[in-house]
Amino acid sequence: MWAVAAAEFGAGLELVELPEPEVGAGELKVRLLAASVNPFDRKVVDGMLRDSGEHLFPLVPGTDGAGEVEGSGERVFGTFFHRPVGRGTYAEYVTVPVGNALAPLPEELDPAVAAALPTAGMTALQLVESLGAAESVLIVGATGGVGSFAVQIARAAGKKVIPIGRGDSLVEADALIDLVSADRSSFEANARYAPLAFNTNFVSADKAQNFSMKGSRETLVRLASMVQAGDLEVPIARRVPLREAVDVFAGHSHGKTVIIM
Ligand SMILES: NC(=O)c1ccc[n+]([C@@H]2O[C@H](COP(=O)([O-])OP(=O)(O)OC[C@H]3O[C@@H](n4cnc5c(N)ncnc54)[C@H](OP(=O)(O)O)[C@@H]3O)[C@@H](O)[C@H]2O)c1
Structure with missing residues (x-):
């Protein structure tokens, strides 16, 4: 092959x-x-x-x-x-x-x-579900695979989304999804803008902030349904x-x- x-x-x-x-x-x-x-x-x-x-x-x-x-x-x-x-x-x-x-x-x-x-969609869906009742969310790395899905899913959940691309300044929000920081100090600098913060690169000293996707058939089925319903591009x-x-x-x-x- x-x-x-x-x-x-x-x-x-x-x-x-x-x-x-x-x-x-x-x-x-x-x-x-x-x-x-x-x-x-x-x-x-x-x-x-x-x-x-x-x-x-x-x-x-x-x-x-x-x-x-x-x-x-x-x-x-x-x-x-x-x-x-x-x-x-x-x-x-x-x-x-x-x-x-x-x-x-x-x-x-x-x-x-x-x-x-699979990886990007399940990560985005589970991250957004981790935000609970947070009304606004900063998404750092919003233009990438996970970010593109997370922006859509968070908006569909009724949250105010503040997408952060390269060079954009952060503002205060209820929550932060940081898909970019590759070291602790970068993440800590971003996390000052929100009381609830997650990163996907395992860089925080606080393990609760280090998000790890858990793959499941059920999450995949949900994502496929969202795409078929026209709710997820x-x-x-x-x-x-x-x-x-x-x-x-x-x-x-x-x-x-x-x-x-
Ligand atoms: N922990 C987990 O379970 C888990 C699961 C999935 C992914 N991840 C990790 O999460 C990260 C993101 O994954 P992904 O699939 O979304 O990656 P990706 O498709 O490469 O997207 C990353 C995005 O971040 C943007 N970016 C880079 N530097 C930036 C900066 N300084 N400010 C704002 N945006 C910036 C990039 O934009 P440009 O095109 O302009 O560079 C790109 O669009 C990766 O490190 C991945 O390994 C972890």
Whole structure:
């Protein structure tokens, strides 16, 4: 099968031919139709998880995807991350433990749209639900994958949203979602503007402020329903064929990048 992979930690992506993955006990094999790109994928290639378990090389990144289950033909979408790390969704086939967050892909939903939803959509939905009764929310990094969804979901929940892009000044609000700060001091500076604050990069000394998405089938089903009802727009900025997907980490564009198999 064709895949896009890194030869070693920190290396660029290359088109490679690999054997199709063998399906193990308690796993599904999925023929992917589309995969989406998340910052986590690049972090994995850069070695973020190198001390936490085995990696396979060439390392195929990719957590999110949509495709057809081999054998049954059932269409699914969701998160495919599993260990050992390195056989991700930037490929024609992937295996996945049946317990992963996967949901049926509705007939009418474009697989590329579904593939763009899982990590960013579930993160945005759960972050907004963490805000409780906060009436106003600052969203730092509002133009990215998570931010694009969070802005829409927070507005639909009746909150006043203050999107913060590069160079924008913060103002006081009831809550803050910080999708950008990569160190504690940046986050603490932003958190002064709101009594309730979350970051997605695990940089706060206060663990309650370090948000971690919990993938679930139920959350995926909700997101797909919101898209189908026209209540959530999926901001796909780029659709790249798999065989040309060696540059998907470069030239970040707003919204989501999707790889089409
Ligand atoms: N903890 C979790 O469970 C979890 C889950 C999902 C994601 N994450 C993390 O959350 C972060 C955001 O994810 P994502 O998918 O939304 O990433 P993304 O698509 O790359 O979006 C990040 C956005 O932030 C903007 N940005 C960069 N620097 C900025 C600044 N100084 N001020 C305002 N905006 C700025 C970028 O705009 P430009 O295009 O102008 O650079 C980009 O639109 C990543 O670090 C990701 O790894 C964590």
